[in-house]
Amino acid sequence: MNSIFEHFNKILPMAEKEVEEITPLLKTKLVVKDEFILNEGKTCNFLAFVTKGSFRSFHVNSNGKSTNLMLNSTDEFISNYDSYLSGLPSNISIQAIEISEVITVLKKDLDKLLETSLYWNKLGRMMSENMFLISKLRLESILYQTPKERYFDLIKCSPEFLKKYSLTDISSFIGVTLQSLSRIRARI
Amino acid sequence: MNSIFEHFNKILPMAEKEVEEITPLLKTKLVVKDEFILNEGKTCNFLAFVTKGSFRSFHVNSNGKSTNLMLNSTDEFISNYDSYLSGLPSNISIQAIEISEVITVLKKDLDKLLETSLYWNKLGRMMSENMFLISKLRLESILYQTPKERYFDLIKCSPEFLKKYSLTDISSFIGVTLQSLSRIRARI
DNA sequence: CGCCAGGTTGAAGCGCTTCAACGTCTGTGG
DNA sequence: CCACAGACGTTGAAGCGCTTCAACCTGGCG
Numbered sequence: 001m002n003s004i005f006e007h008f009n010k011i012l013p014m015a016e017k018e019v020e021e022i023t024p025l026l027k028t029k030l031v032v033k034d035e036f037i038l039n040e041g042k043t044c045n046f047l048a049f050v051t052k053g054s055f056r057s058f059h060v061n062s063n064g065k066s067t068n069l070m071l072n073s074t075d076e077f078i079s080n081y082d083s084y085l086s087g088l089p090s091n092i093s094i095q096a097i098e099i100s101e102v103i104t105v106l107k108k109d110l111d112k113l114l115e116t117s118l119y120w121n122k123l124g125r126m127m128s129e130n131m132f133l134i135s136k137l138r139l140e141s142i143l144y145q146t147p148k149e150r151y152f153d154l155i156k157c158s159p160e161f162l163k164k165y166s167l168t169d170i171s172s173f174i175g176v177t178l179q180s181l182s183r184i185r186a187r188i
Numbered sequence: 189m190n191s192i193f194e195h196f197n198k199i200l201p202m203a204e205k206e207v208e209e210i211t212p213l214l215k216t217k218l219v220v221k222d223e224f225i226l227n228e229g230k231t232c233n234f235l236a237f238v239t240k241g242s243f244r245s246f247h248v249n250s251n252g253k254s255t256n257l258m259l260n261s262t263d264e265f266i267s268n269y270d271s272y273l274s275g276l277p278s279n280i281s282i283q284a285i286e287i288s289e290v291i292t293v294l295k296k297d298l299d300k301l302l303e304t305s306l307y308w309n310k311l312g313r314m315m316s317e318n319m320f321l322i323s324k325l326r327l328e329s330i331l332y333q334t335p336k337e338r339y340f341d342l343i344k345c346s347p348e349f350l351k352k353y354s355l356t357d358i359s360s361f362i363g364v365t366l367q368s369l370s371r372i373r374a375r376i
Numbered sequence: 377c378g379c380c381a382g383g384t385t386g387a388a389g390c391g392c393t394t395c396a397a398c399g400t401c402t403g404t405g406g
Numbered sequence: 407c408c409a410c411a412g413a414c415g416t417t418g419a420a421g422c423g424c425t426t427c428a429a430c431c432t433g434g435c436g
Contacts, residue, residue, distance in 0.1 A: 061332045069331065082324050085317050091328070114313075118306055125302075125313035129273050132320040136270050139327040140279070143257065143363060144249045147392080167415065175331060180392055182416050335424080355383065368424055370384055 001026060004049045004103050007075060011130075012123050021117070025109040031100040037078070038094040044083040045107045050074050053100020056169055059092045068172040070138075071097075071165050078102070081131050097169065147176040148184050189214060192237045192291050195263060199318075200311050209305070213297040219288040225266070226282040232271040233295045238262050241288020244357055247280045256360040258326075259285075259353050266290070269319050285357065335364040336372050 004026065008014055014022075031037060031053065038044050040060065054073040057080065060066045069092055072078045083090040084107055113120040141150050151174055154161055161170065171181035192214065196202055202210075219225060219241065226232050228248065242261040245268065248254045257280055260266045271278040272295055301308040329338050339362055342349055349358065359369035 059328070059332055065332075067331055069328070082321050085321065114310075118309060121306060121309040121313055122302075125309055125316055128313055128316035128320055132316055132323055133270050133273065135320055135323045135327055139323055139330065140247065140257070142327065142330050143255050144247055144253075166413095168413095177393060178415075179394085179417085183392090186416075354381095356381095365425060366383075367385085367426085371424090374384080 001028075001103065003051050003075060007049065008123065011126050012119070014119070018117075018119050021113060021120075022105070025105050027104050029102050029104055031096045031102060033096055033098050035096045036093055037096065037102070038080060038090055038092070040091060040093045041089050043087055044080040044090050046104045047077055047079045047084065047107075047110070048102040048104045050076050050078060051101045051103060054097045054164055055094055055100065056097055056165075057092050057094045058172070066172065067175065068169055071161075071169060071173050073164055077127075097165065142175060147174055147180065150174045151181065151184055189216075189291065191239050191263060195237065196311065199314050200307070202307070206305075206307050209301060209308075210293070213293050215292050217290050217292055219284045219290060221284055221286050223284045224281055225284065225290070226268060226278055226280070228279060228281045229277050231275055232268040232278050234292045235265055235267045235272065235295075235298070236290040236292045238264050238266060239289045239291060242285045242352055243282055243288065244285055244353075245280050245282045246360065254360065255363065256357055259349075259357060259361050261352055265315075285353065330363060335362055335368065338362045339369065339372055 001023070005014065005019065008018075008022075028051075029037075029048075037048060037055070038057075050072060052074060054071065055078050056068050057070040057072070057078065058066050058068045070078070078094055080090040080092050080094070082088075110120070110124075114124060141153065145153065151170075154170070154174070165173075167181060167185075168178050171178045174181065176184075189211070193202065193207065196206075196210075216239075217225075217236075225236060225243070226245075238260060240262060242259065243266050244256050245258040245260070245266065246254050246256045258266070266282055268278040268280050268282070270276075298308070298312075302312060329341065333341065339358075342358070342362070353361075355369060355373075356366050359366045362369065364372070
């Protein structure tokens, strides 16, 4: 549980009261390689915090083409946040890339805290803001940059990406085929 | 002021107290055609609610290519929300497409309300959630769909788009050149 | 009338996709 | 210890869609 408390504390320091409120709501879960923690078509009724391993969130479009929306690893939250917020079915699936461990909390439990607690509303607002910033960064890189620029920015800003994820997953994240990424890498 | 109150009330009903808190912070502003209400490089220290007219938010990349991030019209908020949240310089400019009117509120004033008010924290969280949903929808349409699909989805879901905005602005919003959009439209 | 903004159309070129073949590394079973 | 399969990545060739540069059309306005 410690890593998720540290994470919350970094965003907005918790008092004793908040620790007591959230602790009974948290569940630790082991996930095997290739296991799905969310399936397209189901509503995402939880948030999960990665304590070990890594995950890919991907969408399959009407032509059967699969695209990685997000790649996430330790100390990051994974969920289909729009399905979580709206209660609508998820249009993405989330799958473990390797053997992993997550801490989960259910929406129905968090919603109870949001009714009255200023702390959890502030934290919720800050987390939504953060989700927004991540989503907007991703949108801007797709809108403003070429695949080549996206790749080189990615490995410049977070070189560990290449170690954490396969080129197949990275190419899908960048929005090109594996072959194109291979050629982008070849002509350095 | 009425339209922004209606907007807030739709998201989360206000009590007398909240109306009194927010009213002195709101300023109405007229904007002429082509006027910038935010310039790239400046920090966005306000939120603006459109009561009349329309705006485009656009980015100019390192090659000088300009791309419309958002197109907005009446009863919508405009701001560079990430610059607003982070305090960092904006990477986009916001320009009036036609003669317009907005209601603005400054971040420093809103931040004061956020310190103590449960209402404004709830509303802030819901607005962040909404900004996130908009940004994610946009990201997904760019990531998962072809320009052709984006265009036809756009005019199917909001036919008024074609009346509100020029094809030049729409093409830049969709992420193709004006010429390509023209050809997409031609081969129906 | 002439100008200009907004949109269309044509032709050449480039980048990404697709399909396909081929390397390379790793784990597994004979 | 070798043979083989399977996952992952590279490379080749053909094709398609978008871009670029350019010419042209049209309606609105001074």
